[in-house]
Amino acid sequence: MEQLKTTFLYGEEHLTSSIALGLARGQIKGEISKKAKLKILESAQRVASIVDKGNIVYGINTGFGPLCNTKISREDTKILQTNILKSHSVGVGEPIEKEVAILMLILKIHALAKGFSGIALSTLERMLWHIENDIIPIVPSQGSVGASGDLAPLSHLFLPLIGLGKVEYDGKECSMKNLSKQLNVAPLTLGPKEGLALINGTQFIAAHAVKVVEKLKQALSHADIIGAMMIEGLQGSIKPFFAALHELRPFKGNQHVAGRIRTLLQGSEILEDHIDCERVQDPYSLRCMPQVHGASRNAWLHLKELLEIELNSVTDNPVIIDEELTISGGSFHGQPLAMALDYATLAASELGNISDRRIYLALEGNSEGVPKLLMDDTGINSGYMILQYTTAALASENKGLCFPASADSIPTSLGQEDHVSMGSISGRKALQVLNNVEKILAIELLTAAQAFEYRKPLKSGVLLDEIHKHVRTKVSFAEKDRVFADDIALAIEILKSGEITDLITKTMYANNLTWETLHRVEFETF
Incomplete structure (x- = not known):
């Protein structure tokens, strides 16, 4: 901001x-x-x-x-x-x-x-x-x-x-x-x-778009941070985030996300501990974060740029140009924002979709040192199994909401207004999807923090260690089953407050760290 x-x-x-x-x-x-x-x-x-x-x-x-x-x-x-x-x-x-x-x-x-x-x-x-x-x-x-x-x-x-x-x-x-x-x-x-x-x-559409720009930006930041924590918990490789790789396919969003992940993992003992392991490559939900999160970043940038034009435009009708010229045109038509909002809805949904896949990956127990369902004593305990049911339900709901409202048009005004944008629906759906994504990311935060715990006494870099410590001031490590809805509610509040992004900024300043990102001005201001 x-x-x-x-x-x-x-x-x-x-x-x-x-x-x-x-x-x-x-x-x-x-x-x-x-x-x-x-x-x-x-x-x-x-x-x-x-x-x-x-x-x-x-x-x-x-x-x-x-x-x-x-x-x-x-x-x-x-x-x-x-x-x-x-x-x-x-x-x-x-x-x-x-x-x-x-x-x-x-x-x-x-x-x-x-x-x-x-x-x-x-x-x-x-x-x-x-x-x-x-x-x-x-x-x-x-x-x-x-x-x-x-x-x-x-x-x-x-x-x-x-x-x-x-x-x-x-x-x-x-x-x-x-x-x-x-x-x-x-x-x-x-x-x-x-x-x-x-x-x-178009002020109803545009007002929703302002909120979408803010909430999607926050979701993108959280997805990178939580995804990086999951990389640590599951001992993923840092190589897919190397700058040299992304210079060969230089999409702005990809390069930006890869740089953020590199910064978040900087100084990690966990990464050093498995640098020579025999695993050839990680599942897509870990190694393709630059491509997936990055594509959603590009969609956010597109919406932001179009919205800024709209915020400074005259959108009523007719328009009084001067004494001699009054034009009855179509500047009220919401299509420019409607299509961009539908694109942003898909971008948000995909953040939740890949987050759910990382949660599932964490539960499988295929990463050395991390138990199945993220708990040692399972059988009598179900561990984190059912949390993924919730993210699956939310991700599925989001997919249903991704049908573009702007693809539809029903004539109104006895045919005088024979093509409409349905952009108001685009804006409302985008916020609905983002609210669901926030819940999915909150659950991933819980599972990533749990997996992260099993890497002790090894430390991550200072940034993710501070995030993990902060989460633990709100939600304790789970050794046995409890009412996980309470944990989820606390995690949602952590994300709503923006406190983990604030903590990242504060920690970077205290440790004289800078982001390794490209295109930062475009992606970090709105």
Whole structure:
């Protein structure tokens, strides 16, 4: 994660995933710059001029979707914008996470503040007010097809602007109608095009993608660390990670992962102890980590790069270019992110898939010194046998979720919107898969730590030794069966907290170590 700013200027500065998360978590304050305010006022004036002149422009003085040829009178243009928020609020399902809703607000403010959408400055300021006062709209998770914008979720997001819908305030769900009275805050009256500008865009998809970029990056880091620990536990070879090998097939992700594994194994007595063993080569789940983890790294990089373009784009419709040019185009279409999110979902699933294979490998008892099922006294004890059942179930579930949502399209709006992205589903599935991968990696952490124990009194390098010690402060070595669900829960919390990646950084600094990685800037910042 890059060094965070203290203030971000909406509509002017360059937004990244890390800055968006910093804004959502209150680490950065967001403001609309003076330059952006001027552009916003100019754009709103252009819309007012269109209405005054009676020029026919979609969504300003026409109906929506298949009603695009229905002209709306000047007197009814404001009613039209309020009605669109009401009629398009058709979301169903469980509410999205509060942080995702905050991200949606942040991303929408930044897009509208660029001054091509005809939004009123007062409307953007009210959106900022919601963030600053932690009055966050409750948004259902289902109902967007990811084209013509994320219409349903964005409609729910902005119902509170007109005094409708539900919000979370002070830890409780309440109606905005009642809260407006309580706080003496009058609902807004939307001007021409404002309702359409609010709900037309990809902010539901993009907000999920921001979370995917963060969570997948963390999963990739954990997979390398835990995989390296499993190499030590099962006495795998370091040769498949040599730089000379990966120079001959120089995929960025492969080279980066190989370098990380080399660093993690640096100074290992365990490696030295079996350097002349008779084993010719390791199973794929150990020696192909650069290829598999690396391919997932490449997918992450692809998503990150596309998302950064989207975060700094205007994605509503129509777009007010200048006094003379208004374009009704397709910048709301979610396909660019939908396909990348589906790719990222597959990349995440594969991290879990190969992790499950390493867990199975650890249970086989084929590595000298490591007992079958990772426990000495089996028979009366089942050892770690059933933990792999859980990872098998999770890995299988993930495979079922890998069908690309973007491969489907169902026409909507009476055929006017005849190809849609389904990118909202792509984003939701990606996070679902990543949550499962986190659980798989947590179980691998437990099994790798158990196998690692059998290499004592030999030591690994300082990095993995510190990780092992840290795990043992939370989860003890298992000599007999116990309720392993408790261990799994503790391991999941270790990964959720990010504490092992923090510990790696701290240990490297204390021991004056540096990563042997290539392409570090691309893969370590977002």
